[in-house]
Amino acid sequence: MGDFALPAWPRPAQNALRNLQAVLESGRWSLPGAWQGRPSAEERFAARFADFMGAPHCVPTTNGTSALVIALEALDVGAGDEVIVPGLTWVANASTVLAVNATPVMVDIDPATLCASPAAIERAITERTRAIVVVHLFSSVADLDAILAIGERHGIPVVEDCSHAHGASWRGRRVGTWGAAGTFSMQERKLLTSGEGGAVVCQDGALADRLTQLRSDGRRFAPHPVEGESELVADCSVAGTNYCMSELCAAVLDAQLEALPEQNRRRAENAAVVDKLLEELPGVTPVRALPSVTERTYYQYAVRIDREAFGGVTATTVSRALTAETGLPFQAPYPPMYRHPLYRPRTKRRFLLEGRDPGRLDGPAGGLPETERAHLEVLTLHHPVLLAPDQAFDALPEAIEKVQREAASLCAVESASRESATPL
Known part of the structure; x- marks a missing residue:
């Protein structure tokens, strides 16, 4: 760093x-x-x-x-x-x-x-x-x-x-x-x-x-x-x-x-630096804006990973490994709304819940495939990072390659984490 x-x-x-x-x-x-x-x-x-x-x-x-x-x-x-x-x-x-x-x-x-x-x-x-x-x-x-x-x-x-x-x-x-x-x-x-x-x-x-x-x-x-x-x-x-x-x-x-305008300009500049560092790197793809976006802001810089390049582990495991390597605060995105720990509609008696279709209230029965996939594949960086000197990101490609090389150990870590979270 x-x-x-x-x-x-x-x-x-x-x-x-x-x-x-x-x-x-x-x-x-x-x-x-x-x-x-x-x-x-x-x-x-x-x-x-x-x-x-x-x-x-x-x-x-x-x-x-x-x-x-x-x-x-x-x-x-x-x-x-x-x-x-x-x-x-x-x-x-x-x-x-x-x-x-x-x-x-x-x-x-x-x-x-x-x-x-x-x-x-x-x-x-x-x-x-x-x-x-x-x-x-x-x-x-x-x-x-x-x-x-x-x-x-x-x-x-x-x-x-x-x-x-x-x-x-x-x-x-x-x-x-x-x-x-x-x-x-x-x-x-x-x-x-x-x-x-x-x-x-x-x-x-x-x-x-x-x-x-x-x-x-x-x-x-x-x-x-x-x-x-x-x-x-x-x-x-x-x-x-x-x-x-x-x-x-x-x-x-x-x-x-x-x-705000100057901060947004600085964030966009550093986002372009990170884009450039990652463009030739296999297994990671920055999330792009649609062509109609004429001014882009960065609340969180987002990148999608090819999980196979990281041994099949989730974005949560990759984000922890990259944070350990770089000091940059990587995170996975929100869980799907219907699985969000703060979404608890039935705990509020003031809501008129009677007669509602549970499939609507609790999310679609089959889930939302792309939302689920994003939670497993997307890494984010909170915007203050993009106000750092641009050399803050120089070590990022090497860190990503190192994490990819150590995919087997990541799999072991993720497996152990699942086992410890499983109720007896």
């Missing part, structure tokens, strides 16, 4: 402390707090993020999960409905559907992008399908042309989950602005972060108004706020929940957004 440490994450941007100090001294630490005669930190961030996205509307939230919840609620998804979600993604994409008392319908992925397969989405549509959630996963963008066409053909709105894709573009336009709504997470591990936070962007003013009310207990912004009183007023048309982003998080995000 050389004589340097891997970059720490999160890292505060240049003006983060200044912005925090301004909020701490402002007399307003939350959006419902007393208006001080000037825009809140939340409103300033919303305007700047909307401008960055090229979207007319941005509604910040407490986190990415709440962003997904209000996006579904704003699109009138509820009890008895179905929402199509990818089988390979974080658990929140299913739990948020359950949170609005709809059924998550898990579909298989496109092996080229690791995102939801348009053909699988089309097959999963029923008369109860009320929304399609696509996730731009790791460093990929889903096939938006095909998926949006499916949604339009069936009259079903598409929600883009861009929690891995802050700044990515499709045909020159930011992802998140193509569907009915685009949701973002600003959790600690994300490309743009304040520890926690989220946002929804959209094109439609009426939808933005509904989103605003849904995240602020049903309240709207007062047309003529009075200094010393709350800027939010109970002039509402929908019941909401308190998902307002704090002023402190908004202040941090306002600074972090300044640093």
Whole structure:
């Protein structure tokens, strides 16, 4: 690895402390707090993020999960409905559907992008399908042309989950602005972060108004706020929940957004370095972007292995071996949603589960072959690694070749691990 440490994450941007100090001294630490005669930190961030996205509307939230919840609620998804979600993604994409008392319908992925397969989405549509959630996963963008066409053909709105894709573009336009709504997470591990936070962007003013009310207990912004009183007023048309982003998080995000373009540029440069190092190496293939991706971001650098080149072992075993050799934090991707340890719908009595088709709730009976295969064959590297000096990756090809040569010992390690995990 050389004589340097891997970059720490999160890292505060240049003006983060200044912005925090301004909020701490402002007399307003939350959006419902007393208006001080000037825009809140939340409103300033919303305007700047909307401008960055090229979207007319941005509604910040407490986190990415709440962003997904209000996006579904704003699109009138509820009890008895179905929402199509990818089988390979974080658990929140299913739990948020359950949170609005709809059924998550898990579909298989496109092996080229690791995102939801348009053909699988089309097959999963029923008369109860009320929304399609696509996730731009790791460093990929889903096939938006095909998926949006499916949604339009069936009259079903598409929600883009861009929690891995802050700044990515499709045909020159930011992802998140193509569907009915685009949701973002600003959790600690994300490309743009304040520890926690989220946002929804959209094109439609009426939808933005509904989103605003849904995240602020049903309240709207007062047309003529009075200094010393709350800027939010109970002039509402929908019941909401308190998902307002704090002023402190908004202040941090306002600074972090300044640093994002340069960080994304640096990550893309280093991703190209790794691509070049791996291009002649047998048994490993970087996951490529579709040609319509005009700006690619890297939440996780992803590479697919030929398991035969590694003695048939899984990506989990290979990732541990490569981490031991290089110090780089390799990981296998998420397990399929229906096997995710955090997906436990029946532990929540508030969900309306009676009468639902178990095959829909628990995932397809036959599983999702490409999702299962990706969990066994894909290695990922978290994005802070791509902010390291480019020489951090020089030893990677040699390490991969060494791990391949030692395939027999990897098989023994994996076999022993399976045996120790088997109940007596």
